[in-house]
Amino acid sequence: xxxxxxxxxxxxxxxxxxxxxxxxxxxxxxxxxxxxxxxxxxxxxxxxxxxxxxxxxxxxxxxxxxxxxxxxxxxxxxxxxxxxxxxxxxxxxxxxxxxxxxxxxxxxxxxxxxxxxxxxxxxxxxxxxxxxxxxxxxxxxxxxxxxxxxxxxxxxxxxxxxxxxxxxxxxxxxxxxxxxxxxxxxxxxxxxxxxxxxxxxxxxxxxxxxxxxxxxxxxxxxxxxxxxxxxxxxxxxxxxxxxxxxxxxxxxxxxxxxxxxxxxxxxxxxxxxxxxxxxxxxxxxxxxxxxxxxxxxxxxxxxxxxx
Amino acid sequence: xxxxxxxxxxxxxxxxxxxxxxxxxxxxxxxxxxxxxxxxxxxxxxxxxxxxxxxxxxxxxxxxxxxxxxxxxxxxxxxxxxxxxxxxxxxxxxxxxxxxxxxxxxxxxxxxxxxxxxxxxxxxxxxxxxxxxxxxxxxxxxxxxxxxxxxxxxxxxxxxxxxxxxxxxxxxxxxxxxxxxxxxxxxxxxxxxxxxxxxxxxxxxxxxxxxxxxxxxxxxxxxxxxxxxxxxxxxxxxxxxxxxxxxxxxxxxxxxxxxxxxxxxxxxxxxxxxxxxxxxxxxxxxxxxxxxxxxxxxxxxxxxxxx
Numbered sequence: 244x245x246x247x248x249x250x251x252x253x254x255x256x257x258x259x260x261x262x263x264x265x266x267x268x269x270x271x272x273x274x275x276x277x278x279x280x281x282x283x284x285x286x287x288x289x290x291x292x293x294x295x296x297x298x299x300x301x302x303x304x305x306x307x308x309x310x311x312x313x314x315x316x317x318x319x320x321x322x323x324x325x326x327x328x329x330x331x332x333x334x335x336x337x338x339x340x341x342x343x344x345x346x347x348x349x350x351x352x353x354x355x356x357x358x359x360x361x362x363x364x365x366x367x368x369x370x371x372x373x374x375x376x377x378x379x380x381x382x383x384x385x386x387x388x389x390x391x392x393x394x395x396x397x398x399x400x401x402x403x404x405x406x407x408x409x410x411x412x413x414x415x416x417x418x419x420x421x422x423x424x425x426x427x428x429x430x431x432x433x434x435x436x437x438x439x440x441x442x443x444x445x446x447x448x449x450x451x452x453x454x455x456x457x458x459x460x461x462x463x464x465x466x467x468x469x470x471x472x473x474x475x476x477x478x479x480x481x482x483x484x485x486x487x488x489x490x491x492x493x494x495x496x497x498x499x500x501x502x503x504x505x506x507x508x509x510x511x512x513x514x515x516x517x518x519x520x521x522x523x524x525x526x527x528x529x530x531x532x533x534x535x536x537x538x539x540x541x542x543x544x545x546x547x548x549x550x
Numbered sequence: 551x552x553x554x555x556x557x558x559x560x561x562x563x564x565x566x567x568x569x570x571x572x573x574x575x576x577x578x579x580x581x582x583x584x585x586x587x588x589x590x591x592x593x594x595x596x597x598x599x600x601x602x603x604x605x606x607x608x609x610x611x612x613x614x615x616x617x618x619x620x621x622x623x624x625x626x627x628x629x630x631x632x633x634x635x636x637x638x639x640x641x642x643x644x645x646x647x648x649x650x651x652x653x654x655x656x657x658x659x660x661x662x663x664x665x666x667x668x669x670x671x672x673x674x675x676x677x678x679x680x681x682x683x684x685x686x687x688x689x690x691x692x693x694x695x696x697x698x699x700x701x702x703x704x705x706x707x708x709x710x711x712x713x714x715x716x717x718x719x720x721x722x723x724x725x726x727x728x729x730x731x732x733x734x735x736x737x738x739x740x741x742x743x744x745x746x747x748x749x750x751x752x753x754x755x756x757x758x759x760x761x762x763x764x765x766x767x768x769x770x771x772x773x774x775x776x777x778x779x780x781x782x783x784x785x786x787x788x789x790x791x792x793x794x795x796x797x798x799x800x801x802x803x804x805x806x807x808x809x810x811x812x813x814x815x816x817x818x819x820x821x822x823x824x825x826x827x828x829x830x831x832x833x834x835x836x837x838x839x840x841x842x843x844x845x846x847x848x849x850x851x852x853x854x855x856x857x
Contacts (some may be wrong), residue, residue, distance in 0.1 A: 320821075344771075369771045373835070389768055428764045431754055433771035438816075439746055440772075442809045444831040447738055449804070457735050459837050461696055464651075464676045464740035465747075467838060468775045474835035477828035484816050484824055495813055497756070499806075502749045506802055509745075509791050514627075517791055521784035524751040528680070528781035530766045531774060 248409045249338075251276045253310035255325055257290045257299070258476075259371060260342050261316030262380030264413070265295040270382040273412040280306035289377050307332040312409065314366075315341040315353070320482035323352030330356045338402045339363045344429060344479075346393045346422040348486035354395070361399045364406045367391045367425065368415055369433075373474040386414035393422045430490035434483055435498060438491065440472035441480070555716045556645075558583045560617035562632055564597045564606070565783070566678060567649050568623030569687030571720070572602040577689040580719040587613035596684050614639040619716065621673075622648040622660070627789035630659030637663045645709045646670045651736060651786075653700045653729040655793035661702070668706045671713045674698045674732065675722055676740075680781040693721035700729045737797035741790055742805060745798065747779035748787070 252274035254261045261279060268274040278298040281287050290299040300306050307313060307329060315325050322341060333339065339357055343349040346365050357363050370388040372379065390410040394403050407417045420428075447458045447466065458466060484491055508516040559581035561568045568586060575581040585605040588594050597606040607613050614620060614636060622632050629648060640646065646664055650656040653672050664670050677695040679686065697717040701710050714724045727735075754765045754773065765773060791798055815823040 369768055388770060391768075428761065428768060429771060431757070431761075432765050432768045432773040435753075436750060436772035436776055438812060439750060439776075439809075441828055441831050442812055443743060443746060443805060444834050445812075445827055446742075446801070446805050446808045448830060448834055449808070450738070454735065454738075455834075458739050459834070459841055461676055461698075461735060461739045462838050463695060464736060465743035465779055466739040468779060469743055470831070470835040470838055472772055472775060473828075473831040475828075477825050477832060480828050481821050481824040485819055485821055488816055488819070491816060492813065494753070495809075498750060498753050499809075501753045501756070502746075502802075502806075505745060505749055505752075506799065509795055509798060512792055512795070514788050514792055517788040518784050520752060521748055521780075521782075521787050523755060524748050524777070524780040525784060527751050527755055527762075527766065528777040531769050531777055534766055 246272075247275045248273045248405065248412050249312040250274070251278070251310045251312070253306045253313045254279045254296070254316055255281075255303075255306070255313065255329060256316035256318075256321075257281045257286050257295075257377045258316065259375050259379045260368065260384075261314075262290065262293070262295055262377040263370075263382065263384040264314060264316065264342075264380075265290075266380055266382040267385060267413040268409075269295070271412050271414070273409055274312070276309075278306040278310065286377055293377060295377070295380070303329055304332045307334065307337075310334060311337055312405070313337055313339045315339070315343075318476075318479045318482045319343040319345050319349055319486045320478075322349045323356070326353035326356040330358060333358060335359075337362065338405055340366045340406055342366060342368055343486075344433065344483050345486040346425045350393070350395070350422055359399075360395065361397050362402045363395070364398060364402050365393045365422070366406060366410065367393070367429070368410065370415075371475070373471055375476045375479075383414065385410070388415050390415035390417050391425055392417060392419045393425050394419065426487050426490045427493075430487055430494045434487055434491045435494045437472055437475065437480060438484065438495065439498070440469040443469050444473040554582045555580045555712065555719050556582070556619040558585070558617045558619070560613045560620045561586045561603070561623055562588075562610075562613070562620065562636060563623035563625075563628075564588045564593050564602075564684045565623065566682055566686045566691075567675065568621075569597065569600070569602055569684040570677075570689065570691040571621060571623065571649075571687075572597075573687055573689040574692060574720040575716075576602070578719050578721070580716055581619070583616075585613040585617065593684055600684060602684070602687070610636055611639045614641065614644075617641060618644055619712070620644055620646045622646070622650075625783075625786045625789045626650040626652050626656055626793045627785075629656045630663070633660035633663040637665060640665060642666075644669065645712055647673045647713055649673060649675055650793075651740065651790050652793040653732045657700070657702070657729055666706075667702065668704050669709045670702070671705060671709050672700045672729070673713060673717065674700070674736070675717065677722075678782070680778055682783045682786075690721065692717070695722050697722035697724050698732055699724060699726045700732050701726065733794050733797045734800075737794055737801045741794055741798050742801045744779055744782065744787060745791065745802065746805070747776040750776050751780040 257279045277296040279296040368390040370384050564586045584603040586603040675697040
């Protein structure tokens with residue numbers, strides 16, 4: 244096996260992502276030593292029982308002692324407070340990163356607290372399931388998934404290189420882009436779809452009990468896929484929508500415009516317009532399959548995603 | 551094996567559903583003889599090559615000769631014309647059904663042409679994939695899926711019984727309801743989700759080439775599940791939205807109201823409201839898993855769906 248990418252890894256927050264990083268770092272030899280820290284005693288206890296790290300603790304100082312790579316894996320809304328708390332305990336030269344789905348707000352909240360901002364390389368591994376907590380993690384979660392780095396302009400080149408190597412070792416494909424670009428692209432590919440899924444599931448829930456039970460019964464007709472997305476962690480998503488407010492509202496504006504146009508076609512019985520629209524969206528699906536981000540098989544490639 | 555449910559089955563239209571019925575009827579011994587008819591010579595040719603029926607033809611009279619069960623499997627928009635065409639060739643006492651995703655429009659278009667309206671039992675098997683055509687079908691498509699019958703008030707009891715037995719033999723769970731109720735429930739569980747999925751994929755497509763390619767690249771973050779739904783057959787869906795216009799527009803109105811409320815919460819930074827909303831939708835997902843319409847496993851039960 245190749246040499247470890249880092250000597251001592253500290254993960255702050257042990258949910259789905261944090262616990263998956265711990266498992267993957269150990270399985271693929273990315274870190275010689277792994278410490279996990281969580282504010283919740285129950286989660287620390289569970290992480291201990293699962294044996295996913297060399298040390299599981301509620302104590303920041305203990306977790307950070309000697310760590311050359313520190314990854315904040317808390318919900319986006321907690322990043323600022325976490326940065327403030329960990330700053331005094333960071334070893335000189337430590338590389339700091341995160342896993343947040345929004346980068347602008349995370350950078351704004353964390354950077355002012357960090358002693359070496361050039362060694363803070365924000366990251367966003369695009370991977371997850373609708374499950375939460377330390378038990379939900381698994382070592383192959385990041386395999387063949389993208390991990391986007393958004394380094395600051397004055398970033399330390401060695402730090403970027405080390406973090407790239409770390410995520411590559413975990414199986415991810417690393418890509419670099421600006422903070423603003425990341426937040427716009429993700430607003431469209433992730434945040435808006437989640438908002439829509441939450442909304443349609445909420446609409447169904449507003450019906451009376453009889454209809455609601457039928458909605459559940461007949462969910463295989465399309466609704467089911469929305470409920471999966473809308474089952475994701477509520478705190479994580481609250482934080483994402485608050486943190487990426489501007490980009491999300493902008494994408495939502497476009498979505499609403501387009502939906503009005505479709506609504507008008509239906510009302511007017513414009514079959515030609517609908518057909519043209521639906522044929523066009525089919526092409527996008529084909530591109531996604533061609534680019535290897537999904538498969539055409541009925542299980543949508545999930546079988547091959549490990550676990 | 552139990553006795554066949556019908557002597558001679560005729561399927562009008564050999565797409566995903568028609569070809570799946572043919573395969574399932576043979577595999578599970580639901581019909582002694584199977585004839586398939588399609589207006590397209592290419593599809594008739596392909597059905598012949600696949601060997602999924604005893605007879606594949608473009609000729610209505612040939613397909614319907616001696617058939618005691620006739621199922622129209624064309625897009626909803628073609629049902630009226632098909633009923634008119636097949637009516638003169640129907641054997642006396644033949645049971646006529648369909649597989650349309652909308653029932654009100656189908657009943658309105660087909661019933662006037664049929665010689666024995668009491669033996670016309672509309673049906674909607676809630677099953678499908680995003681693939682089309684005779685090659686896409688498979689015998690287990692209907693296993694553990696719902697099939698909703700919407701018999702007219704004066705329906706022949708024997709006809710209802712026979713169709714129930716037919717779909718049960720194919721593995722489906724049969725449920726009976728009124729035409730209006732079916733169209734309202736499906737507008738919410740199927741038609742609205744598809745409209746939304748088509749719309750969000752369309753919104754992404756309106757961006758420039760660079761963003762579009764990134765949307766595809768990072769689709770695993772949520773967008774991908776929408777593209778699968780939005781890849782369904784364009785003609786089928788055009789027909790559904792035109793045929794179930796009123797119910798779809800009504801559900802869309804509710805959806806828009808709810809989306810405005812979510813949008814307002816984001817704009818105002820109402821984290822508490824968002825959290826409460828997202829926590830509520832998680833419950834619906836749990837109900838769906840509890841009712842066996844999906845599984846919590848990462849492949850969402852698709853592995854068990856056969857093929």
